[in-house]
Amino acid sequence: MLKIILRNIARSFYFLVISTSICLHGATTASAAEEHVDNDMFSVSEIADGDYVHFGQVALTSPKNAGDIANLGIIVGQDAAAVVDTGGSVEVGRALLAAVHAITSKPVRYVINTHEHPDHIFGNAAFGPPTIFAGHHNLAREMTKRGSFYLQSFRDMLGTKAIQEVRIVPPTLLVKDEAIIDLGGRRLRLTAWNTAAHTDCDLTVLDETTGVLFAGDLVFLRHIPVVDGSLTGWLSLLPRLADMPARTVVPGHGQLVAPWPQALDDERRYLTTLATDTRRLIAAGTPIERAVPQIGQSERERWALFDDYNPRNATAAFSELEWE
DSSP states (O other): OHHHHHHHHHHHHHHHHHHHHHHHHHHHHOOSOOOOOOGGGOOOEEEETTEEEEOOOSSOOOTTTTTOOSOEEEEEOSSOEEEEOOOSSHHHHHHHHHHHHHHOSSOEEEEEOSSSOHHHHTTGGGSOTTOEEEEETTHHHHHHHHHHHHHHHHHHHHOHHHHHHOOOOOOSEEESSEEEEESSSOEEEEEEOOSOSSSSSOEEEEETTTTEEEOGGGOBSSBOOOOSSOHHHHHHHHHHHHTSOOSEEEOSBSSOOEETTGGGHHHHHHHHHHHHHHHHHHHTTOOHHHHTTTTTGGGGGGSBTHHHHHHHHHHHHHHHHTTO
């Protein structure tokens, strides 16, 4: 029992470290400028018949980029369309909605959020009724738990005007394990992953017609993975994720798509390195403040934003694995 209590304390401390890290990164990039997304510059690529992607910047959130740092999906069926995530500000969400209208006259029936992080949900308020918001059965809980903090901490990152528009919009369609939604001749398989990995509420979307998997932040390409749930959980989930009958994956971050399941190779190597380095340093009795700068360093040249996120990943890994 004592071990469980200590583990929970460590996880709470880690969440504070992660939260503070997010704030500090935002503070270093914020300026007095407010956000603006030029709809004419908001590019969307068709990656398969009826499947489109807007590739976000590989960058930290700032007023200059308006939080446009996540990859966003558009899926069009015979009767309706769905979007996968809405971006890091309401302005990005509006640009995404305009992109849908440029592609099709069909209504946006679903907004599907892959998890609770602001760069994926802050655009939700751009989509009004009768749009149905869908997500993992833990998503509403995580939005409630973290929403106020996100609104406060991202004020400097996005600018006051931008953050005042943001609303935390919870899902009304909750996915416990799997759910199928039909856009008319196009079935989407929503899978709620019930193992803590990137977060505690990760959800993927598989277009069964084309085999395109919108993986959210369970898959990173070129952009360093970010651990905000459980390192060991994420590693244990990867074999099951690889079994998804997909042909192509759209990562949550990284400006490209990739064949499936080969796209998992780099991420698996990085996460394995985190675990291996951490266990070795813990076994040697290295304290966390000396261990964190050493963990994962062999991966430095392989990932964008390494120095921004690897220290927090290393902190997460140490806080989790020291209680094994």
